[in-house]
Amino acid sequence: MLLRKKSAALMARAQKKIPGAVNSPVRAWNAVGGDPLFVARAQGPFVFDSDGNRFIDYVGSYGPAILGHAHPAVVAGVIDQVPRGFSYGAPTELAVELAEMLADAIPSVEKVRLVSSGTEAGMTAIRIARAATGRPAILKFDGCYHGHSDSMLVRAGSGAMTLALPDSAGVPEALAALTRVAPYNSLAALEACFKAAPHDIAAVIFEPVAANMGVVTPVAGFLKDAAALAHRHGALLICDEVITGFRLRFGAACELFGVAPDLLMLGKIIGGGMPLAAVAGRAHLMDLLAPNGPVYQAGTLSGNPVSVRAGIETLKLLREPGTYERLDEAGARLARGLTAALAAAHVTGCVNRAGSLLTLFLGVGAVIDAEQARRADPKLFSRFFAAMLARGIYLPPSQFEAMFVSLAHGPAELDATIKAAAESLAEAVRS
Numbered sequence: 001m002l003l004r005k006k007s008a009a010l011m012a013r014a015q016k017k018i019p020g021a022v023n024s025p026v027r028a029w030n031a032v033g034g035d036p037l038f039v040a041r042a043q044g045p046f047v048f049d050s051d052g053n054r055f056i057d058y059v060g061s062y063g064p065a066i067l068g069h070a071h072p073a074v075v076a077g078v079i080d081q082v083p084r085g086f087s088y089g090a091p092t093e094l095a096v097e098l099a100e101m102l103a104d105a106i107p108s109v110e111k112v113r114l115v116s117s118g119t120e121a122g123m124t125a126i127r128i129a130r131a132a133t134g135r136p137a138i139l140k141f142d143g144c145y146h147g148h149s150d151s152m153l154v155r156a157g158s159g160a161m162t163l164a165l166p167d168s169a170g171v172p173e174a175l176a177a178l179t180r181v182a183p184y185n186s187l188a189a190l191e192a193c194f195k196a197a198p199h200d201i202a203a204v205i206f207e208p209v210a211a212n213m214g215v216v217t218p219v220a221g222f223l224k225d226a227a228a229l230a231h232r233h234g235a236l237l238i239c240d241e242v243i244t245g246f247r248l249r250f251g252a253a254c255e256l257f258g259v260a261p262d263l264l265m266l267g268k269i270i271g272g273g274m275p276l277a278a279v280a281g282r283a284h285l286m287d288l289l290a291p292n293g294p295v296y297q298a299g300t301l302s303g304n305p306v307s308v309r310a311g312i313e314t315l316k317l318l319r320e321p322g323t324y325e326r327l328d329e330a331g332a333r334l335a336r337g338l339t340a341a342l343a344a345a346h347v348t349g350c351v352n353r354a355g356s357l358l359t360l361f362l363g364v365g366a367v368i369d370a371e372q373a374r375r376a377d378p379k380l381f382s383r384f385f386a387a388m389l390a391r392g393i394y395l396p397p398s399q400f401e402a403m404f405v406s407l408a409h410g411p412a413e414l415d416a417t418i419k420a421a422a423e424s425l426a427e428a429v430r431s
């Protein structure tokens with residue numbers, strides 16, 4: 001039995017001064033119950049809580065920790081940078097170097113602006129698209145998450161989906177009305193949206209592999225057809241690669257599907273676990289940004305040199321040959337094991353996977369959109385989550401968050417996870 005006295009005490013203390021005890025809602029474990037882990041440190045594939053318990057970690061900071069935690073080369077880069085000062089409010093050579101690395105890796109990226117969060121990247125991309133097209137509306141897919149800007153909290157995934165708050169309070173109806181929504185993987189629905197308002201839609205924003213309603217991969221041809229449809233109607237394509245960028249390949253995932261976006265959002269991995277994100281894309285669009293153009297955007301900590309250094313060190317390691325083959329093998333090994341565990345426990349479910357991103361959906365046989373994802377069994381998932389935690393496996397505390405496998409997850413960790421999953425599924429269906 002795990003002892004988690006300190007996490008419980010910290011939870012009580014946090015509740016008094018921090019809303020919901022957390023700085024981002026999913027961390028509160030509302031969907032699964034119990035006191036969240038208060039993490040004291042993390043190393044490689046492991047997190048350690050304040051009570052000193054060790055867990056194999058599949059949260060991975062929700063995406064950034066692709067190398068595993070505290071990789072020595074990234075730590076060394078950060079330690080080298082810190083004494084040089086950690087924020088100047090001035091341009092740096094480091095930021096130029098990172099922009100060049102991103103542009104070299106992604107053909108549709110001609111220019112890059114660094115920001116501090118994926119949310120900001122999304123806000124800016126949308127503002128550019130509206131300015132470039134002179135159109136007001138944005139089309140997104142149900143269950144996709146693009147940060148917590150007002151316009152994107154409409155049928156949103158991630159924590160908003162976990163807490164059944166896909167449409168947030170505090171977003172004026174007039175603004176929400178400018179966000180059109182179609183089901184993921186439905187070209188017909190997308191077509192209907194364009195037909196209803198052919199000259200309204202400034203951009204279609206999408207995750208090339210949806211990873212905030214659980215992992216949902218695009219059906220064959222969907223992204224390519226959706227992209228062609230958008231362009232035919234004069235709308236821009238904003239590809240949200242905040243999770244998928246440098247996760248599925250060295251560069252943008254949209255290229256796997258033959259899609260060349262006009263604007264991209266990057267985040268998570270490109271900051272190596274430090275606050276960093278980027279909006280990037282075609283030069284003529286990016287040059288609409290101030291000071292070159294009329295679209296305003298700014299940030300005190302944008303391009304923070306410590307974050308940029310962590311990002312550069314991370315990308316250098318990911319660029320090594322064989323990286324993505326290893327990640328894919330690790331993801332495949334885990335997916336095979338989880339699928340076998342489902343069958344052995346006679347539990348209805350499915351494993352959706354793209355490379356090192358995966359979701360074990362419980363209670364549904366297949367998931368290709370948010371409506372199907374919402375049919376998953378939350379009670380079964382929360383029992384499974386608790387049983388895994390008791391066995392030292394830290395899963396994302398929601399059916400709608402992806403599991404993140406890192407390069408630090410070796411066969412020993414993956415096989416221990418599979419064994420725990422077989423036991424935990426059997427326990428979860430029994431109770």
Ligand SMILES: *Cc1c(COP(=O)(O)O)cnc(C)c1O
Nearest residue numbers: 117118119145146147240242243
């Ligand atoms: C995490 C995420 C965001 C938001 O990034 P933040 O840094 O949390 O603001 C946007 N889009 C996608 C696809 C994400 O997964």
